[in-house]
Amino acid sequence: MPRSFERLLKPFPPEEPQAPPGGLMPFLWACTRGSRRYIALLALLSASVSIYEAWLFAFLGQVVDFLSAWKAGDPVSTQERTMLWGIGLVLVASIGLVALRTMVQHQVLAINLPLRLRWNFHRLMLRQSLSFFANEFAGRVTTKVMQTALAVREVLLTFSEIVLGIGVYLLAIIALAGGFDMRLMLPFIGWVVLYGAAMLYFVPRLGKVGKEQADARSSMTGRVTDAYSNITTVKLFSHTRREAHFARAAMEGFRETGYRQMRLVSQFEIVNQALVVALILAAGGYALQLWHTGEIGTGAVAAVTAMALRVNSMSHWIMWQMATLFENIGTVQDGIATFTQAAKVQDRPGAKDLQITQGEVVFDRVSFNYNGERQVLDGLNLTVKPGERIGLVGRSGAGKSTLVNLLLRFYDVDSGQIRIDGQNIAHVTQDSLRNAIGMVTQDTSLLHRSIRDNIAYGRPDATDADIRAAAKHAQANGFIEQLNDPHGRTGYDTQVGERGVKLSGGQRQRIAIARVMLKNAPILLLDEATSALDSEVEIAIQESLNEIMEGKTVIAIAHRLSTIAAMDRLIVMDHGHIIEQGSHAELLSRNGTYARLWRHQSGGFLGQEDDEQAVPQPVAKYHRSA
Template sequence: MFSWFERRLNPYPETAPKQPPKGLFAFCWHYTRPAWPWLLVLGLCSMLIALGEVLLYQFLGNIVDWLSHADPQTFLSSEGLRLMLMSGLVLIALPIIGAIHSLTMHQVLAGNFPMIARWQMHRFLLRHSMSFFANEFAGRVATKVMQTSLSIREAVIKIIDVFVYASSFFVSMLVLVIAVDWRLVLPLVAWIVIYIVILSLFIPRLRKLSSEQADARSLMTGRITDSYTNIGTVKLFSHAGREEAYAQAGMNGFLDTVHRQMRQITLLNIWVDINNALALFAVGACGIGFWLSGSVSVGSVAVAIGLAMRINGMSQWIMWEVAALFEAIGTVYDGMSMMTRSHEVVDAEDAKPLVATRGAIRFDDIRFHYGKAGKGLIEGLALDIAAGEKIGLVGRSGAGKTTLMNLLLRFYDLEGGRITVDGQDIAKVTQDSLRQAIGVVTQDTALLHRSIRDNIAYGRPEASDAEIIDAAKRANAWDFIEGLTDLQGRNGLDAHVGERGVKLSGGQRQRVAIARVFLKDAPILILDEATSALDSEVEAAIQENLFALMQGKTVIAIAHRLSTLTEMDRLIVLDHGRIVETGTHDALVRQAGLYADLWSRQSGGFLTEDDGTAEAAQ
């Protein structure tokens, strides 16, 4: 039975993720739409339960009146039918409705509903540009996904379940008391009006504080996560104390919002208690007064006082639910600021998959400034790279080499000009197909916190173990992979590498990354300091395999160590985002230009300082 209900709602909708709207209702509805039929069932059950409880109070009044006047000899014969109906309500109807309510709440919605939001948010965020993630803490992004998805569930379910129940109960309660004696309803109406006024005064404050608290919680979590993510740097510089202070500042900010929120909740609690006490006293006093005058029965007084005691308890529950609701709404508002941001780099509406059979690349009068007006990085650059050509990019730090590669990968959109691969404008093809056609090995290799197999197979997920092992051998990685064992006792390809590959040395991570690109076997290859983390012996062993990998591919290589680029077909020298020289290594040395100057100032194959200024190429 449980499994049947758990399968009623698909937690992973297949529809492509879309940018959510910015209004609170529209934002929540964006993630609620798949669950609305079951939310309707939940609301209907809540309403029926509320009506059933009010009927029980009416039955209580009837019982009191019956027992006050009825003859025990004829009681069952005269009231038997109504007793049976109420028995059916108590023993059959309410338990069945309660069971359906519980199954809907806990089996259908509790897990699946927030997972729908979490799944759609995660898929949408994954498609953001590199600049989005460069400007956000990874921990902050993850926290907002988790918090916002849960808060949408809490807000929607509380509105549908709690407030449908409460409104149904209060309306039917007022109708019942009016039927008994309209004068008894006056204290209850006064209580409701005062209660609404109290909530209207405190709710906006709690909503504002909840939003501040959600943001402070995300900041606190992001700071803590940042310390753990960069634990190597923290240890290297012995800055545990500084990290404690950094995290404590975030914790203090969060704690301040908690204290301010709790002050408001305490004041709200005090005022609600006073209102409840006055309402209970007024209903009891009026009921007894009306009974003394003979205008109402004992049962009517019992119903009125019983309902007053019930709403006394309900008001506390509603107060906490309202506080929780607006805490959830505050968290949703906070999450909306991130979740509703537009993607900076998107596929064109008619984008088609890139068909890259040769790998010819053309930069056609491109312009890019990272959005900084007047601060040109690449301005009017034109470059043709023939299919199968192997070029090296050379230049000082900041010359634009890595930016050029990021533009080719379409991590950013051009501000002018275009880039084509085999004659196809990369702005008009799908991003996934573009990047599938390009293999990249960077200097700073971060591996996924998964097994060695998963990390290498990331280049081609359908690859067999034999193909993965072959790629590892070609990257000179198999020898150390065979001897790996993680803390859970997993060996070889099954061993996990830790977050960002922290359990491996820099050279080992680089060789795994190179194996991944061997396996991918893309027609275009980018080597951005691909062997910089390797020692000379391992680099020499891999260099031959890299040249084998380059065969038949278009290669763009960036290296600080210029000696590694001397075998390229052509070198492109960049300076301030412009091509200033082009040619083979020997030809450029003879020109006695910028490249010759960089080459002459190398010591041990690296660019060195000149007149106190580091001139290392990026």
């Protein structure tokens, strides 16, 4: 039976999630999509169980009155027998009621609801623009994905159990006390009013400090994760103590919010204890007085005293639950700021897939600046013909990488258009655009998965033979076969570590090149693609790159000019403008910016003179038959 309940709520809905609205209640309402009927059922069952538990006190009073009037040996009357049978049936039926409630709470919602939210939150974050992650710690975002989902679940379940269940429970107790004598309602009503006033004072303050604590926790986790993610840099600069103190500063901030929270909790608990002692004295004492005057029976005294004692234990539980509730509300509010952000780069409604027919790339009067702070491109025009190979040259900050990022639509242009085969890339889906482009970057980052998975990332349906062939063309097969990890995996099954930390820079770059070779996209982008390789391996890989560049539109960025001098056309950029373009020989003959850059390089390296008229020849093409 539990498994049938576990299948009622799907933890991984296929529908693409929409960015939730801002504001606590709209956000929570959006989070309940798909699970509302089960949450409503849980609330109804919690209220029913509360009524049942309150009824037990009436049952206690009836039993006490029955025992007070009944003498040993006397026969049980029909009325009394009916009462006892009724009580027995209600007690047995409660098993089914509690079983149904716990199945809904623990089998349907407890695991599936937070998993569903994490799945949706994670997909929302994956759709975020690159600029979003440039301004956030990865660990901080991860923490929010994980803890906000749990906090939403706890808020919803606590609300169902406390606000609805306990609310019904207290109303039932007050009604039952009034059933014995209307005056017995007064101590309970007084306690509810004073307890409510205490919560109105403490709970919002607990909620505020809970939100601050959630933010402090995210910051603390982000700083710790950042140190682990960049452990090589930390070790290289001998900054383990500095990183420890950097994390400690966030931990101290978290400590201060924790202290403030615990002070409020201690004050609330003291006030709560004073209120329940007053309730026990008032309710029990008043009941005894009424019994002494003969206005109520023994059963009423027993029931009312038991109710007051039950409220005593329950009030402490409510206090902690309410404190936890508002701590979770603070966590949810902290997550709202992250999950309600719409991605800056989005597909237009009805966007179609990009159709590549030739591979022509056109930058038409493209202007772009980063957050209005710095104009990077200003009315740039550039046409890359189908199958043409161009090299982008220029000093750092000239706009080369920005041009590539805009073509990949990591950012949207401020004005102008970028077209591929006549299609404005702003009007096609981002996935289809990036599927048509292969790129090798200078800073190669691999996923913490196997070598095989990393290469196949370029084409997930590739066969093992395809993967090995791509690795051989990238001169990677030799070192891959020698790899192993602590879990006994070898070769292509070896796990590479976070960001590929187990591999050298050259090895990571060869894996990245193999990945792009396997993808075999019609447009190829190279950003210092061979910068981390030694000369011998670079020459061998360049042969393979020349082969895969055949028939493709290629845009290459290089600071080492010798690596791109053999391109069909070189584009020299400065301050977001194209200032020169032509072949290597043509640009040298003009004696302009490119010629000056070339004079300061010899074989592509800075600080040496070289014959500026020496034109590097294209590397011999790689032949499969070789």
